[in-house]
Amino acid sequence: MSWRDERCPVAYTCPDIDSVKSAISDAVDELEERDADAGVIGNLNDQLGTMEEIRDANSELRGWGSSLADQVEVEGSLRDECESLQEQLDRSEEKVEELTDQVDELTHLLAEEVTRPWTTSLKLHTSRCFSRLMLSIRSPLT
Numbered sequence: 265m266s267w268r269d270e271r272c273p274v275a276y277t278c279p280d281i282d283s284v285k286s287a288i289s290d291a292v293d294e295l296e297e298r299d300a301d302a303g304v305i306g307n308l309n310d311q312l313g314t315m316e317e318i319r320d321a322n323s324e325l326r327g328w329g330s331s332l333a334d335q336v337e338v339e340g341s342l343r344d345e346c347e348s349l350q351e352q353l354d355r356s357e358e359k360v361e362e363l364t365d366q367v368d369e370l371t372h373l374l375a376e377e378v379t380r381p382w383t384t385s386l387k388l389h390t391s392r393c394f395s396r397l398m399l400s401i402r403s404p405l406t
Contacts, residue, residue: 271333272326281319288312 292308 272329274326277322278319281315281322285312285315288315 288308288311292305295305295308
């Protein structure tokens with residue numbers, strides 16, 4: 265795999281694996297020239313395959329770590345958004361509470377006004393209406 269996730273704390277290992285494989289191959293070549301034990305050479309050749317397994321495992325591990333890092337970033341973003349929404353909700357609940365208090369106060373004032381016996385202004389208004397009515401009744405007679 266040729267990509268490198270900048271968030272990864274571990275260096276890319278393929279060059280190191282290539283270096284180890286090259287050293288093993290060189291050792292195998294040297295041993296073959298010296299007619300070394302075939303079992304030792306076979307064992308070293310097996311190690312070349314093991315190095316490829318390590319490369320594949322590192323690649324899978326790197327991909328897994330990158331995927332987890334992506335999830336952490338998304339969860340962090342979602343957490344920030346949730347905190348922002350919670351703040352908005354808290355402000356809205358405070359506003360609802362303020363408005364509820366205002367409605368309660370106005371309801372109380374209205375209840376007081378309705379239950380009062382004829383208020384002065386209402387009495388005055390009624391008196392004026394009655395006077396006008398009386399004047400309009402008398403006017404045609406005079």
